[in-house]
Amino acid sequence: MAQHRVTFPASEDAIRELRAGDEVLVDGHIIGIRDRTQVRIFDQGVAPPMDLNGAFLLHTAPGVRKVADGKYEKVCIGTTTSARMVRFTEPLGRDYGVRAICGKGGLPDEAIEPMKRLGMVYFAIVGGAAALETTQIEEIEEVYWEELMPECLWKFRVKDFGPLTVAIDSHGTSLYHDVQEQAKKRLEDLYARL
Amino acid sequence: MAVATDLQKVVEDAAAHLYVWALKDIPQDLRDALAEAAETETSVPGQRVLQTILRNVQVAEDEKNLVCQDTGIAVYYCRVGEHFPLHPARIYEALYDGTERATVEHPLRSNTVHTLTRENTGQNVGYRVPIVHWDFVQGWDGLDVKCVPKGSGSENMSFLKMCTPADGVAGIKRFVLDSIVGAGGKPCPPGIVGVGIGGSADYAMHLAKEAIARPVGTRNPDPLVAELEDELKDLLNETGIGPMGLGGDVTVLQCHIEHADTHMTLNPVAVNYQCWAARRASAHVSADGVVDYDREA
Numbered sequence: 001m002a003q004h005r006v007t008f009p010a011s012e013d014a015i016r017e018l019r020a021g022d023e024v025l026v027d028g029h030i031i032g033i034r035d036r037t038q039v040r041i042f043d044q045g046v047a048p049p050m051d052l053n054g055a056f057l058l059h060t061a062p063g064v065r066k067v068a069d070g071k072y073e074k075v076c077i078g079t080t081t082s083a084r085m086v087r088f089t090e091p092l093g094r095d096y097g098v099r100a101i102c103g104k105g106g107l108p109d110e111a112i113e114p115m116k117r118l119g120m121v122y123f124a125i126v127g128g129a130a131a132l133e134t135t136q137i138e139e140i141e142e143v144y145w146e147e148l149m150p151e152c153l154w155k156f157r158v159k160d161f162g163p164l165t166v167a168i169d170s171h172g173t174s175l176y177h178d179v180q181e182q183a184k185k186r187l188e189d190l191y192a193r194l
Numbered sequence: 195m196a197v198a199t200d201l202q203k204v205v206e207d208a209a210a211h212l213y214v215w216a217l218k219d220i221p222q223d224l225r226d227a228l229a230e231a232a233e234t235e236t237s238v239p240g241q242r243v244l245q246t247i248l249r250n251v252q253v254a255e256d257e258k259n260l261v262c263q264d265t266g267i268a269v270y271y272c273r274v275g276e277h278f279p280l281h282p283a284r285i286y287e288a289l290y291d292g293t294e295r296a297t298v299e300h301p302l303r304s305n306t307v308h309t310l311t312r313e314n315t316g317q318n319v320g321y322r323v324p325i326v327h328w329d330f331v332q333g334w335d336g337l338d339v340k341c342v343p344k345g346s347g348s349e350n351m352s353f354l355k356m357c358t359p360a361d362g363v364a365g366i367k368r369f370v371l372d373s374i375v376g377a378g379g380k381p382c383p384p385g386i387v388g389v390g391i392g393g394s395a396d397y398a399m400h401l402a403k404e405a406i407a408r409p410v411g412t413r414n415p416d417p418l419v420a421e422l423e424d425e426l427k428d429l430l431n432e433t434g435i436g437p438m439g440l441g442g443d444v445t446v447l448q449c450h451i452e453h454a455d456t457h458m459t460l461n462p463v464a465v466n467y468q469c470w471a472a473r474r475a476s477a478h479v480s481a482d483g484v485v486d487y488d489r490e491a
Contacts, residue, residue: 081347
């Protein structure tokens, strides 16, 4: 289980180097996105007003404070459950060149094949660890679709963001899949003892 | 009326304080349970998760920030003495106003929406929100208030099954195991598995919610139920789901069970999950309005 530091936006080559179980620290720019943001992009057909090529998407609805000049200041930024948004995985990679999706709790198995084919990765963050995550976000640089507050499209500049775990890699391995398979086997033994 | 009005303000102030306090400063029993989990865990991703959790709890304290960004749905547990001089209708109003005020003043992210329109209904308050569990105590003039801001990641992992009496205790255990394996990493494990058994369908879930609010690792006073708590905790930790569902030894910190007697043909079992950031904060309010905050209740 190797350790990596990756700057986003990132290339396909950089993503293909990552293997399930590896630890990653992220620098550069990451994009905050959530249910309503993706419903707008894919179900309502509104193109996002920023370039998502090579992007790192974070499943979040940040707690923020509005300050002067239309800017926002961070209050508490954490991560939400990803599984609800799995159906957007393939179009994000295919149509917009997204390279990484980061959230908590994992993506169901239907994400494995498109991530392998398109060269994408799912990073597991520690859900609930928002106090720490907030310190790793240096600045909220851009905000679009404020009417969806807090489910807007956010651009954050980050430093030492993580540690993240590569939970689904671009080679067809998903830790969630493996853990579930193992748990199902263990359950058979446990049932026998009830 | 002057006394009652003042007391209502006292309860409102307490609610406002409890909501923010719960979000920032997790209780010592929970910190101990998380530290113990970190000592036990042998998997690399699991250890990475637990060390990050411990670091996060410290950062929240140092930065005076929220432990988790999900300010939850405000749930209060009230034990009201029969001689407490403020009627529960006014206690509810005080909890509502306190929740709203804390949300505006901090500011906290507001999560409450209308169930059909999904439009935000206000500052973490709305129709029938906050949610209050009531308990009434004979021969007492005090009030205990516990605030549990319940995150949605774990609340979404709630399950109910009407087992048959023939399914027995084995059926209860199996349903709890299946629920926690099925939930995987989504409810932010390792947390507290609240189980409600008996009563009726709705009451079983109510009991499960009571169970998650207990101090971490306390045991049901009924020895039969306490034994089941120990057994289920161990069984759940054999599933290998691990911290954040990435695989490992520690899937749950605790299993708490509350029970009620039930109908001879019923065997309801409800599971309500509480994430590792099992936030709670309590206050005791005396009849003359003295508030004693309690970190461990």
